[in-house]
Amino acid sequence: MMRTRPLKVALLGCGVVGSEVARIMTTHADDLTARIGAPVELAGIAVRRPGRVRAGVPAELITTDATALVKRGDIDVVIEVIGGIEPARTLITTAFEHGASVVSANKALLAEDGAALHAAAEERGADLYYEAAVAGAIPLVRPLRESLAGDTVNRVLGIVNGTTNFILDKMDTSGAGYSEALDEATALGYAEADPTADVEGFDAAAKAAILAGIAFHTRVRLDDVHREGLTEVTAADIASAKRMGCTVKLLAICERAGDGRSVTARVHPAMIPLSHPLASVREAYNAVFVEAEAAGQLMFYGPGAGGAPTASAVLGDLVAACRNRLADTTGPGESAYTRLPVSPMGEVVTRYHISLDVADKPGVLAQVAQVFAEHGVSIDTVRQQGKDGEASLVVVTHRAPDAALSATVETLRQLDTVRGVASIMRVEGE
Amino acid sequence: MMRTRPLKVALLGCGVVGSEVARIMTTHADDLTARIGAPVELAGIAVRRPGRVRAGVPAELITTDATALVKRGDIDVVIEVIGGIEPARTLITTAFEHGASVVSANKALLAEDGAALHAAAEERGADLYYEAAVAGAIPLVRPLRESLAGDTVNRVLGIVNGTTNFILDKMDTSGAGYSEALDEATALGYAEADPTADVEGFDAAAKAAILAGIAFHTRVRLDDVHREGLTEVTAADIASAKRMGCTVKLLAICERAGDGRSVTARVHPAMIPLSHPLASVREAYNAVFVEAEAAGQLMFYGPGAGGAPTASAVLGDLVAACRNRLADTTGPGESAYTRLPVSPMGEVVTRYHISLDVADKPGVLAQVAQVFAEHGVSIDTVRQQGKDGEASLVVVTHRAPDAALSATVETLRQLDTVRGVASIMRVEGE
Incomplete structure (x- = not known):
């Protein structure tokens, strides 16, 4: 099962996460070899500031030319832990074009351009993994x-x-x-x-x-x-x-x-x-x-961030990408077959907690309640507190569409007896 | 990407879990097809008692001959939700011999014979998945x-x-x-x-x-x-x-x-x-x-048992096994390269809470404390309660090897002043 040629990994970025990835790849090389079925070696580490000291990171691997690194042609997996949209996007795309699989921790890029990146990976028969992009070490994407x-x-x-x-x-x-x-x-x-x-x-x-x-x-x-x-x-x-x-x-x-x-x-x-x-x-x-x-x-x-936890997620993906490479296959790609549209916030149905500053006089509660009723927002509880002509009214609603609540608040603001809307907060998890 | 021939699944067992698996495979056939990349169909369901009514389970698929079902030769994946050692073990082994991958929820069998089953799967280039064997629906094995x-x-x-x-x-x-x-x-x-x-x-x-x-x-x-x-x-x-x-x-x-x-x-x-x-x-x-x-x-x-939660885990594994089959590959097999031996309980180090019934007279605590000290078990706290010549002593220890604690208790039992050991419980999670 062991190959002679080790799998080659390019690391883009060597900050808090990248240096942990490099460190663990060195200290746990034997474990990674056994779990992957072949040795895996760091072929290069692209950084912006080469002079910075990074404990435990082999200095001879450091380069400032990330593009040349991903274009080498002998890289099996590119790990991208730079973050941000560019140059990460171009580098990942270039990596796919040169036959590499990609492990990324880049939530911003995945959220903006995930579909195109998945398509680029699929076209080249490569993997795109990104467990580390969401909730650090917590296994969630897989x-x-x-x-x-x-x-x-x-x-x-x-x-x-x-x-x-x-x-x-x-x-x-x-x-x-x-x-x-x-x-x-x-x-x-x-x-x-x-x-x-x-x-x-x-x-x-x-x-x-x-x-x-x-x-x-x-x-x-x-x-x-x-x-x-x-x-x-x-x-x-x-x-x-x-x-x-x-x-x-x-x-x-x-x-x-x-x-x-x-x-x-x-x-x-x-x-x-x-x-x-x-x-x-x-x-x-x-x-x-x-x-x-x-x-x-x-x-x-679990821990949602931090160098070591994020590195754990990156390395789990690295093992998967390497195993797939040895077996000449890929993991599950993008699954977007339902094509379900995303509804606007107005259609979200939930409960609300609203604090109003109101005039402390008779009839205000009735007036406020009437506004809720007109917009079809049913009230669960009301708490009233008053002193010195000023009063506050705290309303908790039953479930209602966000648009109905917004319209309710809009109308409330126009009432003479409502001096201000102190806060509106949704109530979840019930 | 779609194949004409559907992937064929044999279901062994149709109790609480099996009937949920069959139901979801029917009601969510389109989703499974999209996620796998090919249609998946139930080819047969082996049960012990064919007469029992199973709502939503196609009656024409029911058979009592599980062996013939797994020997058919056209089965891609066998789902085993019978439980127990036999006939499950023989059926799973036969399934591998006839080229099928296996998804099992059988914790007893996996714990007794996991290595041999993994070896049988690997020999035939088949998958053995068992997420459902541990903690029901909770993703843990993967x-x-x-x-x-x-x-x-x-x-x-x-x-x-x-x-x-x-x-x-x-x-x-x-x-x-x-x-x-x-x-x-x-x-x-x-x-x-x-x-x-x-x-x-x-x-x-x-x-x-x-x-x-x-x-x-x-x-x-x-x-x-x-x-x-x-x-x-x-x-x-x-x-x-x-x-x-x-x-x-x-x-x-x-x-x-x-x-x-x-x-x-x-x-x-x-x-x-x-x-x-x-x-x-x-x-x-x-x-x-x-x-x-x-x-x-x-x-x-999450929910650790129950028909639907366990079926969720089984179906996740089914999708993986089917995808692998389409890609002509297998998922990760057994990983036992560390060959770490399992130490006996005596070497476990933890804390203990011990309740003793003792004579209510001076010097008992000193005598008991001396026994702990002789065995190298350090005491964290002691609580003493006495009435009518009888007393209880509750001792909480620092971390100590289980063998040392056992020896301590053995010696305590021999003391005249210790009337009995009411309970010994380990203290964890600190």
């Missing part, structure tokens, strides 16, 4: 694509961004506001200097697009995902959630829509009951619920 | 074998038997004794008429053998697994666990031993802290922690 290949997934709901979970966890446990919690996350290395991709939900939305596509066997792009970040979540929102026996999490939610003929994908802060397993996901951990017709409710939990 | 193929698993710790978890959950929430909780489990269909395989830990031990073999790339058989059931767990044990901020679970634990040159596998009741995620696994659910060098701590959670 279980969805392969373990649940005989089942019908109806819903994927999870915490897929560690940075925002860390921030919300801090706000929940310490009562801190958003800025204060973000500062702490930055100081501890959980948030990047520019936290936009995380806190505005772009990172989670890319993962939602990838998960929805695989789960529902259709194509979902980043633009199809409704996205709200957590920058507007206040300490008051968290306190309000607590009074309801809930906590606030930034959730990625992919659902088969009611009639089964479309899907939805969204990322937004939401209240979930403390009894829900996702409520107890602390710090920067990730966890994803998958609901399937036959399997029922499954949960996958 | 993630361990494929997603973590580039990582080093150090520990697998989980609740892999739903019946016993239901019983312990009842005992914990209601204060009921073992027999009472077992009666309720039986009445609700969570326990079989003869609950031996579950309550004596045979079922969990078979799963532990399978998981340990895959996780550590070695061979572990049922006989290698230390096994203790939960029949001796008392309401007093549960109450005692509660006082320690713990609950009692029947755990399957597979570990790389300290020096990395051996492994251990065991099933026994253990106390785990309430803060541990496994503590909140209720009713008949399963959950498994996997600790790997690079990935860190992962958890997989």
